[in-house]
Amino acid sequence: MKHKTSVFALGAAIALAGALPAFAADAQMEIKTAEAGVICPTASEEARQSYNDGYALQNIERLAEAEKAYQKAVELDPAYCDAMDNLGRLLRGRGDAAGAVVWYKRSLSVKPDNPVAHQNLAAAYLYQGDSAGAEKEYQWLIRSDPKNPEGFYGLGNLYIQMEKPAAAIKPLKRAEELYIAASSPFLADVRYALGSAFFQQSEYMKAKDYLLLAYPEMSNHPGINYILGLCYLDPSIGDKARAKRYILKAREAGVKIPVKVLQMIGE
16 A cells, blocks of 8 residues: 555655665676686686786785786786776775776777676666666666566666666566576565665555565665564554564664654654
8 A cells, every 4th residue: 555645654754865775886796707707718828817816816805916917917918808897896896986987898898798897887887876877787788688687686776776666666576586587595685675666655565575575584684674664664554563673673783763763663
């Protein structure tokens, strides 16, 4: 049941900004190794060795050395898009989204159909606040491989962050179907996102149902506890005891709860 106006709606609106998922911006593909997932194999043994060195150094957090090793691999083979992708991920990991974008674009100039670069470019754009750029990349992923859930998942999360829940639900449901078919460990994430989208639409019963499906895997996540608690405050559900339990757990996890919401649970 959708509530267009209620006392709860005001409390939810106050609380909403800090409650919705923020993980879309970090939805990057993993670092590629020399053994698996290589898209632009190199004929240069020296470039390959430098790439392997960079991967090993990155895994032990020697990031400055890893960056130099990847750069050397690119110098030795200017078409080595895998080294460029890993450089982008390294830079994005330390908060340099602009630097990451440069490397992902360079990777795509070598290999325009490189899904790793497209997905990670979307994440970097989202981190920069470039919603239009991120949307374009996620849509490319969907067109390129309609059976890959990542484009649908990324697009849905983007629309949640743009406060377009009606647009988010369809791609997120498709991502859920694909994750189920693949027995993916990310199923809880997409259900959390779906719960958040329905919450944005004030469809609190549907939001609750999706959040409870995700909860066993995410019980310590502050956001899911907060939104779930708010759902239980809605008159259509009306369980203040459960609302209080989830909201206080969110507060313990670091969520700053507005005074109005605390008053609603008797705190």
